Amino acid sequence: MNTDARKDTAPELLRVTGLRKTYRTGGTEVVAVDDLSFSVRAGGALGIVGESGSGKTTTARMLIGLERPDAGEILVQGRPLAASVRGRPARLARAKAVQIVFQDPYLSLDARLGIGETVDGVLKLHGMSDRAARAARVRELLAQVGLGDREAAALPRRLSGGQRQRAAIARALAVEPAVLVLDEAVSALDVSVQAQVLNLLSDIRRDTGIGLVFVSHDLAVVRYVCDEALVMYRGRTMEHRPVDELLTDPHHPYTRLLLASVPRPGWDPDSISRRRRELDPLTTATEAAAGA
Template identity: 80%
Template sequence: MNALLEVSRLRKAYGPTVAVDGVSFSLPPGGALGLVGESGSGKTTTARMLVGLERPDSGSISVLGQPLAPAVHGRAARLARAKAVQMVYQDPYLSLDARLTIGETLDGVLRLHGHRDRSARAARVRELLAQVGLGDREAAARPRGLSGGQRQRAAIARALAVEPAVLVLDEAVSALDVSVQAQVLNLLTDIRREAGIGLVFVSHDLAVVRYVCDEALVMWQGRPVEHRALPDLLARPEHPYTRLLLASVPHPGWEPGDIASRRRALSEPIPGERPA
């Protein structure tokens, strides 16, 4: 089966600081990969390179066998890049215009991508809203008139409007209540199954990632340290950082002092690892 998304040896530095170094993975059609790590691990920089918000210093990204240019110029190239990969942010206000209703926002995206017929656009807007569990009331509302979960659903509908091959979700449920998180995660699972869209799920939370992803790539200090199928990774974590992430989830007998000690120990050189 041909890869939907192929990422090879991505590297990004800001001056002397290397934010991402040597990230590689492939994603099959309908696959879901978790990019996992805490703040500063490089996972969000990787996500931004996937959608063209950051330009890699080296490495390559291909969607459906077609290389994505490190930089795009011109309207047609920007629209093609948007159709290949879309991002859903932690804060849906980053992609929703506060001045427009949700229906107007979706209609604008469709017009931008060449849908000229007004009645066909209206039908497509209704279809997109239904796909994410929203209806006419939400279509007529502006972002401030919706709950956090409804805004995130609307942001997902906006991303889906261009029919992307890959959806990148950057901490897309971390700001939501647990019950709303479950609703959005169920929605993403349904979309993946029904539309065959690939998901790259960026998160610090392995409990969330295990709900929606097949595999996880764990990042630490900008580098991939473990990449395996999720059931195997969760049952038999090999890298000390992966074990720390799992141990950091509160559970009976959880000792914050032990977690802090293990975190300090990670700053010491690990046999077989090159310095960060």
Template identity: 65%
Template structure:
């Protein structure tokens, strides 16, 4: 029986009169991968940002290893400890990397902040090797790297603090298909080696099918279906899940039929 690493209990978040997150609950076990899927505006990214701590819920709780993260950390040490628990990788890593810093410096600054007094140079080499990068990339600026290489740097930086949960928000959506496959294979290898838990936020059912063990489907801030990924995608129970599956282009695909089905929901 795997230990539960993340528990989300009854999250609510509203903006004005709009309920962005409406009574969302989910769990993630150690070493497992959970997908949150839905269209734009479904509430999946807001849920992720609350879990990471970038936004606060109106109500509900987020627990990592049964420790409540709902209230703000008290003091610098507590805030750093919370940051180490859950890390996030964004869709566009270029926006989260300092364009003036070489890759090795980006990693070194993260390690200095969280682990002062340790052997940073050896750890930097380990992290780069873990994500398939080497000395040439270590000396490069973000603008000198490809999109896939920048995403590898973002993953390495997130892994540097040894998080229990890694949240990936559309982390491969901006990459070419072949590069997507490389990054997804890399993430699978890292999960197998470390036992980290993944939370994939995506609209791409192909990504969900490839890299998640379980999935929750969100619509208008609520979870409408959840379960093992293979089961949900093979035998969807909710009309919205079926609509998402039908929206994937295949030979004979008719976008007008999909639009009509969406209006009918």
């Protein structure tokens, strides 16, 4: 569901330029991300799309500091994101710049604490010392994601998958980050619950001006919530355009393959497999022509 929240005149929250990440495995260098560039403005939402191994999750991990890029620059609100941080003030500043919501919130929520306690702990860590003010802010944040007092008192295991994901979003919003990264954040949810969470994210970015980076393999999800889509294949950008244009008139063979891979009446898996085998030389030729 696209909105007009992202304007060309809106402040730029995130700029990524020339990002590169390699790994060594078995004595061989593997390029996970290669020369990746994009930007997100206030209230904007970018979808990074690709299959497993495309480099999209590595990109997300670099944005939040879990991986260090070999080259390139990440700017948040015009300031470089440090490759590494030391000391509590630097860690808190990094957390306020970019937050992430993972695919499985159960693994990232403290199983021993109620949801309200978890959010309260984040507020306290970031300097809100007044207990009454924190309690009011916890209620506000949980209400923003559609949770109430009952869910606030519950342990994560007592909540549904959708409720846990809402709680994870509330916790991320507690520090008022400039950018929120969502790494396959709805892929484990039922379709009806996915729609609820996606509507929630659309409302949040409209109301707060936060920038979203939505990492997903699901083109329908990206189309619903994002303004722009960036398609990655083997670490490189194949296409980066407004999402409706990209999904209705894909230019690159890999984007067309992704769209064709979605099951539908008349879907031909054998044809998809054949096109996939043909993809590598096509991709190489496209990149060579672009660099000529």
